[in-house]
Amino acid sequence: MLMRGSKGHGVRRLQAMLTVSGFNAKPIDGDFGPGTQGALQRYQRAMGLPQSGQVDGQTERAIGLDKPDIILSVVPVLSRITEGDVVRMFATATPRHNIQTHLPVVLAALGDAGLDDADMALMALGTIRAETEGFEPINEKPSVYNTSGYGTPAQGHPFDLYDFRSDLGNRGVGDGDRFKGRGFIQLTGRDNYQNLGRQMGLGTRLEDNPHLANDPKIAAQILSVFIKNKRTEAKYAIFADDLTTARKLVNGGSHGLDRFTAAFTIGRRLYKP
Numbered sequence: 001m002l003m004r005g006s007k008g009h010g011v012r013r014l015q016a017m018l019t020v021s022g023f024n025a026k027p028i029d030g031d032f033g034p035g036t037q038g039a040l041q042r043y044q045r046a047m048g049l050p051q052s053g054q055v056d057g058q059t060e061r062a063i064g065l066d067k068p069d070i071i072l073s074v075v076p077v078l079s080r081i082t083e084g085d086v087v088r089m090f091a092t093a094t095p096r097h098n099i100q101t102h103l104p105v106v107l108a109a110l111g112d113a114g115l116d117d118a119d120m121a122l123m124a125l126g127t128i129r130a131e132t133e134g135f136e137p138i139n140e141k142p143s144v145y146n147t148s149g150y151g152t153p154a155q156g157h158p159f160d161l162y163d164f165r166s167d168l169g170n171r172g173v174g175d176g177d178r179f180k181g182r183g184f185i186q187l188t189g190r191d192n193y194q195n196l197g198r199q200m201g202l203g204t205r206l207e208d209n210p211h212l213a214n215d216p217k218i219a220a221q222i223l224s225v226f227i228k229n230k231r232t233e234a235k236y237a238i239f240a241d242d243l244t245t246a247r248k249l250v251n252g253g254s255h256g257l258d259r260f261t262a263a264f265t266i267g268r269r270l271y272k273p
Contacts, residue, residue: 001054001055001056002014002054002055003032003053003054003055004034004037004053005032007031007032008030009233009236011031011032012028012236012237013065013071014065015027015029015030015036015039016240016242017063017065017071018043019240019241019242021043023040023042023046024039025039025040025240026240026242026244026245027244027245028233028236028237028239028242028245029245030233040053040054040059041053043059043063044059047059047062049062071236071239072235074116074117075117075118075119076117076118077117077118077121078111078116081107081121081271083099083100083103085267086125086135087099088270089125089126089129089262089263089267089270091133093133094133094134094135095134095135099135101136101216102135102184102220105216105217105220106124106223107121109217109220109221109223110224112221112224113221113225113228115224115227118267118268119234119235119238120227120228120231120235121267122263122264122267122268122271123227123238123246123250123264124224124227125263125267126247126259126260126261126263126264126267127185127227127250128184128223128263129256129259129260129262130251130257130259130260130263131184131185131186131251131256132184132186136184137182137183137184137214137215137219138182139180139181139182139214140180140186143160143162143180159173159176160173160175160177161176162175162176162177162180162188162189163176163177168189168190168191169190169191169192169194170190175190178210179193182210182211182213182219183213183219183222183223184220184222185222185223185250187213187226190207193207193210193213196222196226199225199229200221200222200225202218206218226250230250233245233249234246237249243260243261243264246260246264247260
């Protein structure tokens, strides 16, 4: 039984199905909190069910949670994506040559990752537009330095604000710049370089040589593996048209949300099932 305090993909599915039924349960975050409970009670009231705010057998059958999960179904699309379509999805300032050069590499990496799915392909292309609108792997902008001396080995010694981001696995002075955002997805932080490198079968090569994240082939593979890791969460969010949460799954925030949404919306019109 799903109820207040429940978490996970079952809650995401419930939130998505409530939302598309007209009972807003966004964000589709897998956390059964007061917002989800309220949406469920409104649904139960509308359906003439006991307003328990819990998913009992009656509610499960009414909303369709007892049926196969169509949200995770796949709509193949990679063979249909063209250079011209991607040009339409990006800004007029994006060099067409970059799309022409890198799109085949990106599509090949998505295919190798088993992501021949309209939702995931558009998630990847929208991410590229949000992170690196020029459709090429790049370094992030120069880091902001803190000159206060707080937290540094030497009082007053300037440091990159990301040097001490332990949540990213960074260990101290130099790590902020060494593991700065790179590639199509702006991979950031020692932990991400380490974990993605291992998932890609590179061992410690990516952590030892972070600049490899800007190699187009490796950058496309990083993008694909990262998106694959978020596939289930993203599918539920996209089903409920919660592109804010879909973007947050990659970025951790809302940076580039307008560009992500614009690219995704155009692509969705182009590749309707």
